[in-house]
Amino acid sequence: MRLKTKGHTSIDILREISIYFKADFTEGYHTANVKIPESKGAGDIRSFDFFDGFSLLIFNLKLKENFEIVRSTSEQDSFYFIHSNSGSLKYTSATGEKQEITQFRNVIVKIKNKSEGSFLFPANEPIQVSFILLTKKMLSSVYDTNRHLLSVYLNDIFSNLDETKAFTHFGNLIKEISDFAKVFYYNTPINIVSLLTHKAAALNILATSIENYDKSKVGITHRNPLSDEDLKKVIHISNYIANNLNMNLNIDELEKESGINSKKIQIGFRFLFNETINSFTRSCKFTEAKRLLETTNLSMSEISYTIGISSKSYFSKTFKEIYGHLPSEHRSLQYYQEKDIFQLSYRSVANIGLLTKDLNNIVDISKEHNGNANINGCLIYHQNSFFQILEGGKKEVLELYEKIGRDPRHTNVKLLWKGFKQEKIFKQWNMAYISEETLTLLSKENKADAISLQKLSFLLTNYQEPNQAFWENVRNHLLLRKI
Numbered sequence: 001m002r003l004k005t006k007g008h009t010s011i012d013i014l015r016e017i018s019i020y021f022k023a024d025f026t027e028g029y030h031t032a033n034v035k036i037p038e039s040k041g042a043g044d045i046r047s048f049d050f051f052d053g054f055s056l057l058i059f060n061l062k063l064k065e066n067f068e069i070v071r072s073t074s075e076q077d078s079f080y081f082i083h084s085n086s087g088s089l090k091y092t093s094a095t096g097e098k099q100e101i102t103q104f105r106n107v108i109v110k111i112k113n114k115s116e117g118s119f120l121f122p123a124n125e126p127i128q129v130s131f132i133l134l135t136k137k138m139l140s141s142v143y144d145t146n147r148h149l150l151s152v153y154l155n156d157i158f159s160n161l162d163e164t165k166a167f168t169h170f171g172n173l174i175k176e177i178s179d180f181a182k183v184f185y186y187n188t189p190i191n192i193v194s195l196l197t198h199k200a201a202a203l204n205i206l207a208t209s210i211e212n213y214d215k216s217k218v219g220i221t222h223r224n225p226l227s228d229e230d231l232k233k234v235i236h237i238s239n240y241i242a243n244n245l246n247m248n249l250n251i252d253e254l255e256k257e258s259g260i261n262s263k264k265i266q267i268g269f270r271f272l273f274n275e276t277i278n279s280f281t282r283s284c285k286f287t288e289a290k291r292l293l294e295t296t297n298l299s300m301s302e303i304s305y306t307i308g309i310s311s312k313s314y315f316s317k318t319f320k321e322i323y324g325h326l327p328s329e330h331r332s333l334q335y336y337q338e339k340d341i342f343q344l345s346y347r348s349v350a351n352i353g354l355l356t357k358d359l360n361n362i363v364d365i366s367k368e369h370n371g372n373a374n375i376n377g378c379l380i381y382h383q384n385s386f387f388q389i390l391e392g393g394k395k396e397v398l399e400l401y402e403k404i405g406r407d408p409r410h411t412n413v414k415l416l417w418k419g420f421k422q423e424k425i426f427k428q429w430n431m432a433y434i435s436e437e438t439l440t441l442l443s444k445e446n447k448a449d450a451i452s453l454q455k456l457s458f459l460l461t462n463y464q465e466p467n468q469a470f471w472e473n474v475r476n477h478l479l480l481r482k483i
Contacts, residue, residue, distance in 0.1 A: 010047035010055035086128035110167040234268030342394035348410040370430040378432040
C-alpha cells in the first residue's frame with residue numbers, strides 16, 4: 001500500500017488517508033479521526049490542527065500490509081518532529097537514504113523543497129507514533145503571539161540549514177519526551193479538553209526536541225543512565241513481558257533474554273517507565289485485563305488465566321485497587337450507566353398528510369421537552385420517513401422512545417441502535433432538525449435548527465440505516481453551517 005499526500009495540515013493528510021483506506025472520516029472542532037477498516041488492520045489515526053502551521057498526527061494501529069506514506073512538498077518549508085512510542089518505521093529521503101525510527105526515538109525531519117520523503121509502516125507490528133508538523137510559511141502568514149514566537153524560534157535554531165537539501169536529526173532517547181507523548185495514546189474522547197492537552201504536550205515535545213538539538217550542535221549531548229544499546233535491550237524486555245503476560249517471568253529469565261544484568265534492567269525500567277519491573281509487569285497485566293473486559297465475552301477466570309494470575313480473589317482485589325471498582329462492575333451496564341451517555345436511534349414511516357407546520361410543531365415540542373430532560377439529538381424527515389437519534393440519561397431516553405412509539409403520526413418504528421457512548425454527538429442541540437422543505441435556517445428561539453437536506457442527501461443514499469458515522473457526518477455539516 002502506497003499513498004502520496006500533499007495536504008498542508010494534519011486534517012488534510014488524514015482526509016487523504018481516509019479516502020485511500022475507504023474509511024469513515026470523523027471531523028470535529030480542529031480535530032479529526034479515522035478508524036482503520038478491519039480489511040486493512042486495526043486501530044485509528046487522529047489529527048489535531050492547533051493553528052495554521054502547527055498540527056499533530058497520531059498513529060495508533062496495526063496493519064495487515066506494509067503502508068508507505070509519501071510526503072511531497074512544494075514551496076512549503078515544513079519540519080516533522082517524530083516520536084515513536086511503540087514499534088518502528090522506516091524513513092526514506094529523496095536521495096534514497098533509508099533510516100529506521102525505532103521505539104522511543106526522537107527524530108527531526110525536513111523534506112527538501114519540491115521533493116519527497118516517505119515513511120513506511122511495517123505490516124503486523126503495533127505502531128504508536130506521533131508527527132508534529134510545523135510549516136514556516138503558514139506560521140508567519142498571520143500574526144499572533146503563538147505563531148510569531150514559534151516562527152522566530154524555528155528561524156533561530158535552523159537558520160544555517162541548506163534550503164536545497166533534506167535534513168534529518170536523530171536525537172537520543174529522552175524520557176521527558178516519552179512522558180509528554182503518553183497523553184497521545186490515552187483512550188479519551190476528542191473534544192476541547194483533549195485539544196488543549198494535546199497542544200500542551202506537543203509544545204512541550206517541541207521545546208525539548210529543539211533544546212536538545214540546539215545543544216547537540218555545540219557538542220552537549222543528553223546524558224542517559226544507560227547506553228542507547230542497553231536501552232534498546234530494556235525496550236526489548238518490556239515488549240517481551242507485554243507479549244507473554246500469561247508467564248510469570250523472573251529476573252534470571254529477563255537477564256537471559258536481554259543479555260544485560262539485573263542492575264541495568266532495573267535502572268532502564270526506572271528511566272524509561274518510572275516503574276520497577278514488578279510494577280511495570282502488573283500495569284501491563286491489568287491494562288490487558290481491562291481491555292479484555294471491554295472488548296470480549298471472556299469470563300473473569302479466563303481473563304485472569306490469560307494474564308497469568310491464578311488467584312481470582314487477588315485478581316479482583318488488585319483490579320479494584322487500580323481502577324476503583326471490581327472487574328464484574330466494570331463490565332456491568334450499571335457501571336457504564338453512571339459513566340457514559342445512553343444513545344438510541346430509530347427510523348419510522350410518517351403518516352400521509354403531514355404538513356410543514358405539523359413537522360415544526362413536533363420539533364418545537366421536542367426541543368422544549370429535551371431541554372428539560374437534558375436530552376440532545378437530531379430529527380431528519382426525508383422521503384416520508386423519520387430518522388432520529390436521542391442522547392442523554394438511559395432512563396430519560398428510553399421513556400421518551402416509548403412515548404414516541406405511541407405517537408399516531410408515524411408507523412413501523414424500527415430501533416436501529418441503543419447503547420452507551422462516552423460523548424454526545426449533538427451536544428450543541430436539544431433537537432437539530434433537517435427536512436426537505438425547510439430551505440432557510442430558522443431562528444434558535446423556540447424554532448427548529450434546520451438545514452436543507454439537499455446538502456446531506458448523499459448520506460441517506462450511502463447509509464440505508466443511519467449509523468454512528470452517518471450521524472457524525474450530519475453533525476459536521478450542521479457545524480459547518482454554524483447553526
